[in-house]
Amino acid sequence: MIKDEYNVIGVMSGTSLDGIDLVYATFSYNDGWDFKILNAETVAYSSYWYTVLKDLISKSLDELKNIDLDYTAYLGVVIQNFITKHQISTIDAVCSHGHTALHQPEHKLTYQIGNLPVLADILKETVVCDFRVQDVELGGQGAPLVPIGDQLLFSQYDYCLNLGGFANISMELDGARIAYDVCPVNIVLNKYAKQLGFDYDDGGQIAASGSELLALGNLLNALEFxxxxxxxxxxxxxxxxxxxxxxxxxxxxxxxxxxxxxxxIAHQIAWVLKKDSKVLVTGGGAYNDYIISKIKLNKQVDIIIPEPELVEFKEALIFAFLGILKLRNEVNCLNSVTGAMKNHSSGKIFLP
Structure with a gap:
């Protein structure tokens, strides 16, 4: 499907379990890609789904397959409600990441629930999904996948840094896009904030009030990863x-x-940044003033935090874009990023 303009829905559920991010956006091509976010929304998980998703890695494969059926149906309802609420009538495709249940690329295994063919039947729309499996089959990490979007949509920045469940970063190095996970972020911070009765550490205020145990920090920084x-x-x-x-x-x-x-977190991120570089920061962690200030303290860099819509929905936006590239049979997965044997166009296309 090659054309100059696409209207697509991007859907993302991340490891921090904040909820399902949905964007409806227009992408246009004219000697380069432009985009406009038309609608964006996060649908918080119910306590039921939060508990189910939090415990996925303890489930057997048979249990995961049953959960996958239920989650795909649930995802279909969430997406349909988004379409109805915003009166969206023109959709070229719904492009969905699903939710990661297992990610063990060293064992040639990655499994995202919510990517079953029935999703296209529920929505009566073309669905592009399951973007990670092919990369792992080709010897890659299956992650991160966002860097092709960084390269084609946000090339004016030296680094694109996303602070979600994990911190991941992408950059150009010697003419190739390089990207990788830097360290855990909200997947750890939210656990301890919840023990205090909060969903997250708002602005890093709790961290700011604490005391650092340097010996523990040294142990963390010494991890082989x-x-x-x-x-x-x-x-x-x-x-x-x-x-x-x-x-x-x-x-x-x-x-x-x-x-x-x-x-x-701040130490590990600052370590990979070059002095005086321009860094686009997105994801929920962009609102953590404490971590942002510590990164700046560790390294002199120009940190750009864009409008909230982009901070919160950049990953969903880029999964929408990955779907477009798949529809065009163009590369959406870079071997310089994942370590796969070749660049490729990843994902599955399901028709209603």
């Missing part, structure tokens, strides 16, 4: 194995865990 060269990616399994045991063994108050880990 940080010494590995890209391509590399992180998942909840890695956090459960490497991060939570260290934090819990320290037996600190939550505010001190938040302070120590927030400083760790």
């Amino acid at each position: 940080y010494k590995a060269k890209p391509p590399k990616s992180l998942g909840l399994e890695w956090v459960n194995k490497n991060i939570f045991p260290l934090l819990d063994a320290a037996k600190l108050e939550e505010k001190d865990v938040l302070k120590t880990f927030s400083n760790h």
